Amino acid sequence: MPTPQPPFSRRAFGGAAVGAAAATAIGAGAPVAAAAGQEERPFRAATGRQPSRRPNILFILGDDLGWADLSSYGSPHIRTPHLDRLARQGVRFTDAYSGSATCSPTRFSLYTGRYPGRTRGGLAEPIADRSVGLEPTHPTLASRLREAGYATALIGKWHCGYLPDYSPTRSGWDEFFGNFGGALEYYSKLGLGGEYDLYEGDAPYKDLRYYTRVLTERAAEYVTRDHGERPWLLNLNFTTPHWPWVADGDEEASAEIVRRIKAGDRSALWHQDGGSVEKYKEMVEDLDRSVGEVLKALKRSGQERDTLVFFASDNGGERFSYNWPLAGNKGSLQEGGIRVPSVLRWPARIDGGQVSDLPVFTPDWTATLLELGGARPHPAYPLDGTSLAGHLLRGEEIGERDLFWRVRGERALRRGEWKYYRGKSGRDQLFHLTEDAREQADRAPYEKELLADLRAAWERTDAGLLPYQA
Template structure:
């Protein structure tokens, strides 16, 4: 496919004027993809932005009011969408937690590294984690003067071998595992999992609130350089505990400590009402951090991205998509995605361009003026030119795989195989986002072409063990 992304010369010339200096960016209208309204960059000059990347955990495609939820109210995220750009076809790089996070941290397909192979990382060993020598979004931004922090869920490998502090983040406060009890802070392994850096710390505060408080404190500091904050909430990931559900927490924690390693998955718990409270609390706490940006005068020059690490779990609202977390159906990988940068992006806009997690890594590096490591080439495509310089959106194939499933999207077409050795399917996901009309028999040559492309992309990736 033709790649029509931005030219680094144009965007870097506008935005990278040194580690702490402001670069003048001449705003021009951005060319929208065919079939959608034009959206425009905001006028005026802009500094290299602070970057706030907010990642929800297992949030479903339509769990926000602005994406169609009939019951859950999310006024803060809805306001974020109104004040920026809402993507209708945003995707996660993986169908479960850690592969997507590895893609965000590295800008590459999850299976470029052993860290991206587990689905998800669930054990302490020397293999399953992001190697400290691998460049990351944080380490590359540090080379151009950014201060970096990760608050919340890391899920890139366990101590003693792996840590955000060894992969480019200046500071870390949060959990190493894929999930933990919201009050006791015990993980699925039955061990305490709350750390300040690499030192364990104690807190019985509801975890979503604790993370938000720590993020607000970071935002309110006096910063002398632009900063990156990866704010990785665990909400609304199981266990199904809303604020105040301490009795539920005690029950789940007791089962964990008794040796039930599946207790945290909470198969006998939760409800639609509990889930609503969890998502609405997440929205409130995101609003808390966004308010700190505004009150400290940083809102205009902070680029905020909000997304989820994969599709929704069993209480999520995903209509009209089919499938949930762990599936390569649309409901497992299409996620709410919102971008706001008041200095450069006009408010109230919607984009139907397909974008995927590792695109954001490439985009943020380009906007900040950081160069990827040539020994670790990116798989994501920068959207900087599309967003800021009037370029057409990059045209390329989007690729996914799990141990059993495969998918590739090209334009409106999605090639899908849901079981190893299973039958190839073809869907027009623009007309049929629910993936109900299998058009493979009508377009056998296209199926063959997309299958061959999937095989070509997959060939150099690491095999599952």
């Protein structure tokens, strides 16, 4: 029997230890340096820069993209030169997380800056019918920025409720072009229930071309448009590489899925009998090209320097995703279900070629963008995220804090290098993520006091959330 390792000290708590950044990146996935021949350096704020105008904000989400599905995060077979370039020009985060383990709860956490369990719609994991959604009365990232003078638009996947009660244009976005549901067939635009699901505003919009192409064109038009003196927010939510496994040009596969949908097969979009690692690679590389086209349009517009671009996934990867060395995938609160690739670029204020191992999650970006945009959170709806603006721009330290997650049957909380996790087995576990990103060495037997502290912290937060309905 192997000899147990000595327990870690509770003093090992910590946020982003600068000296460990490169080691963390190498241990959990190949850094940008390996993909591009350039060395990354630990993040350091460019404190000498003069304040600039409020940034335009281009917030891009991939759909079900795994933590290591980009070549800059260690994928051995997928090539993503445009997203790698974005990382070289900004900051790549190695320990960034989604707000939840599935699509719509994470979107709730981004749009509200709060835990999904604060709202009834956020309890659906994910939303699958018309009974719930993001209440129009709830303040959002878009509504608060719009009140502060921003033009706002959402292009792509909404997945926070259906018409007639819920819509981006009811929740702070001036413009909406995209789909309401959680998935759609890429050519026909048929959704999970067989309904047509491409809209401009609240009206159906007919376009049977490949969906990623359509969204890319719309986004390129928006970022090159003359917005006058107003800064703008664009939430660009691709459905790629979410199932069904249909790449650009796969019209025969598309036709077969459409035939099954029209024949009443409600499982057709899940495409359980389709897809492959190579098809997934094709879809991710198409996502990369599409992001590249939008970024080229932004550069042509002359707004690149003053636009904050953020790219992430809405949750961990699914069937064909590459998550190594993380365990678990979409739907789980293991690292592979919630740790996501995340890149930030803002040339006017933040230096490129940097990597950060600061633990952050989706609600933090809401708080950060509100502060950078000069907008205040609504006093009746306090945020659960922490603004990173002071850290990014002035080098302020982010104190010790907890990142919290809850899904049906699972719980997790990260504090510094430690993670408390209880899966469907009902057993409390404790992992030291810097040493064990794969969550294989359970330290609970050696750190009982720490385990009790983290469990109590999780339960205090959980007590303030809405309960799940039976």
